[in-house]
Amino acid sequence: MPNADNPIEKTIPTSIKLPASVKAQIDESARxxxxxxxxxxxxxxxxxxxxxxxxxxxxxDSMDALRDMEETxxxxxxxxxxxxxxxxxxxxxxxxxxxxxIR
Numbered sequence: 842m843p844n845a846d847n848p849i850e851k852t853i854p855t856s857i858k859l860p861a862s863v864k865a866q867i868d869e870s871a872r873x874x875x876x877x878x879x880x881x882x883x884x885x886x887x888x889x890x891x892x893x894x895x896x897x898x899x900x901x902d903s904m905d906a907l908r909d910m911e912e913t914x915x916x917x918x919x920x921x922x923x924x925x926x927x928x929x930x931x932x933x934x935x936x937x938x939x940x941x942x943i944r
Contacts, residue, residue, distance in 0.1 A: 857882075864878075867881055867882060867885075910943065913940075914942050914943055914944050915940040915941065915942060915943065916940060916941065916943045917937070917938055917940055917941070918938070918941050921938035921939075921941075922938065924938070925937060925938050
């Protein structure tokens with residue numbers, strides 16, 4: 842998709858065969874959104890791809906955090922985290938709670 846770094850991205854023609862009912866849903870959704878069916882499909886596919894990328898990154902980040910916790914033996918206590926999150930909702934400068942040994 843075009844973005845601030847690449848406002849005009851090269852396009853590659855592709856073909857997709859859709860069931861008639863899916864195409865009708867796309868046409869209706871695109872009409873309601875005020876865009877062409879093509880633009881609707883491009884945006885929908887780009888959004889789905891980005892969600893998949895973010896989900897994979899979240900998974901990798903969580904695995905890295907678990908590995909760090911297992912290596913250091915330190916973690917945040919859930920009760921401390923709940924208190925921290927409530928306080929941070931009111932003040933973004935709230936310091937993180939101390940990590941504690943898990944062993």
